[in-house]
Amino acid sequence: MHREPDFLQNLRGELSNGRLWLERAIVLAYAVAAGLFVVGFTLLSDRTFGLFEALYHAHPWAVFLWTPALTAAIAWLTRRYFPGAGGSGIPQVMAALDPGLPPEARGRFVSLKLTLAKIGLSSAGLLAGLSIGREGPSVQVAAGVMQHAQRWLRLGSGLNAHALLVAGGAAGIAAAFNAPLAGVVFAIEELSRKLESRSSGLIITAIVLAGLVAVSTFGNLSYFGVIKVPRLGWDALLPGLVVTLSCGVLGGLFARLLLASLTGSPDRISRWRGRYPVRFAAAGGLAIALIGTVTGGATFGAGSHAVRDMLAGDFDLPAFYVTLKFAATWLTAWCGVPGGIFAPSLSIGAGVGHNVAVLMGGDISAALIAMGMAAFLAAVTQAPLTAFIIVMEMVDGHAMVLSLMSAAMLASLVSRMVSRPLYGSLAEFMTRPFVAERDRSPAAH
Template identity: 45%
Template sequence: MEATAATVPKRRRMRRLQRMPLVSPRQWWRRMALWLGAVLVGLVAILFAKLADHAGGLFLSITGRWPWAALVVSPLCFGAAAWLTRRVFPGAQGSGIPQVIATLHMDDPAMISRVLSARIALGKVLLTLLGLCGGASIGREGPTVQVGASIMQAIGQRLRLPRIEAQRAMILAGGAAGVAAAFNTPLAGIVFAIEELSHSYESRTSGTVLTAVVIGGVVSLALVGNYAYFGVTSVELPIGLGWVAVLVCAVVGGLAGGGFSWALIRASAGLPGAFGRFVARRPVIFAASCGLAVAVIGLLSGGATYGTGYAQAAGLVAGEHQMPPSYVVSKFLATVVSYCSGIPGGIFAPSLSVGAALGGAISGLLPSAPAGAVVLLGMVAYFSGVVQAPITAAVIVMEMTSNQSLLIPLMATAFLATGVSKLVCRRPFYGALAMRFSRAMASH
């Protein structure tokens, strides 16, 4: 009896020891699963980026030889993507970021699993690539966020996390890691998770998000090196008359970005009248018509509006070439038409391209400010006007150009542009679409 009684305190001490975070087998199992998930998100994001570059390059190689081929290729790709979205991958349409935001406010695990299923994630990747093969003015960033969230959500299911907060932390971490790995912007991944996805900072989820972002960034660093997405710039904006560019870019970019968001939010609610009824009855034909419109815009712009717009933005940031002011309008229209078609795809890259071109156009009117600085201010102003997330916009542009010396002007421009944008579009773009998506899911 004495021996048995002596072993009871030992067992209790062993149980207490096993519950300690540093030695608990369950906690270590969860940590390793989180690390593995972050590595997978990084690998998928990098592979997606490479495939997206090849898809866009394939379309440009075809239209480079036969420019008029776009009138056939674009409608076919748009129509096929729309048909596959509805028949094979229902729920894969759109950016992907509103869907992730919506899941962070859901309490039903089954509904979350439907939105972040492996089937939809696969469809998101394949159909975005198909859209880029058709010259669509879309990006891969929104789909990457949803794919990253889907991977981490699936791992969270396998771990059977007991609390909904822990499951949401995994989803949040997946989306943030996707941004960090896709663009080699770890700070932007963290800020994006706080400001755009969750709209708050919670100490209980911060460790999970930070770990996933760091690992995703390490995977990107190991595979593609330490690169700046738009190249390295060292341009500065000294205090003085050049700061007029901050105000001008903020006003123009905020109005343009707010108008873009307002147009897409209204279009996502359904077009009015007979035309809206036609779109609802014949979505594939409408998508093919949008592809034809994108092809016509591309032909009129000399092929400049096709694809993500990365090459045009990178050239403007590096000062290697200038885009005509008409590019701002044509790229704006091509992005609106591509999004309204209903095919999967994001708006990050096209918005950054439009903003860079807008800054380039403004720089010609402000000789007192360095042209390279105005390009970056235009980029952050328009992007802030679109997403109304000023900190994310400033940090992502800073990291994409590896330019810390311009952070204060970028932040000032971003906050001013966000305020101006709200005069045109009162609701943030992703938040409004997430709310609409949540209502649609609840009604079903």
């Protein structure tokens, strides 16, 4: 028979452990620092892309020199000095969380050095006009800050490197999207799969605190404003299914294409990329500049402005926008530069929703765009809960909870028939050499 808890006794027990409260304060202070790093990253990213847009509008021809040259420089710096900073950043955090990874190798994927490199190189990618986002990199940025807290904690504190990395990665999502709930779900669905009960409260508090830092800086505003959701009846079922299934197939193909490109498929182009990575990056930058010029600049950058305009009904979508944004994002990732695919994926999904709305008519275009965003992001990441909550919080779409959830779940299911999980597969590819080396060492036998 369970006894009723003694409040005063439990309170005295909690307050008597000064070291425990000091460690909790340290973790929460690092959570605030992680949020500030992401806020600084956001401001720098916006500033650098603004400079690119000014250059493009003043001298459109200059991108054919500027984008390839800067892309090549970023690729060289990344490979030469910061190999762990390449790509999205989410696979690196998942690799650092792999229990099979030797502890001494964790710094290859997450560290304060990589945090600073990620901020600088990703911002430089936006200065080049590459099709990247800052949200995925924010996961690695915040995780690098949070893991630094471990040096101030006791071994028996209950907060190990795993817990700090989960808190940091999720805090990055919360601060980047101004969506603390999405950060908590991301921690459970994509990073940890489960949270230990003795540290879950502190981890969730750290995630929310980092999100609040972003809210206090940018205001309690939805990322894409508030959409006007019309009444969704049975007439919306067919357009919604078309958007969802299209995004599921496209997102699965996108993830499969990225996996083949980034893990070294045996085709001739991949072999050339492996031999001359900087030249390949320059050629990729030239192709991205050409695609951006053909679309009147619509495919440059993350695509957030295009999504805002589509939701407001003010965006005249260029022909083949979805295809060309798809290609620009894939080429950017293939170049090996630091940068995420969250925001470009939202832009591609929004474009699919916009196209279906134009083709099938009706007055539900905003709803179809939001469903496309959730569906394509869920298909690429195969993390449907995180995807639909991110979109719901970004557009203040609480009236569309069931529609967004259904679109994300179905698109993720379709994607699983086409591709392996993107982030998990990339993380496994990154850790494979370290695990193999550990297994070959005499100490392992």
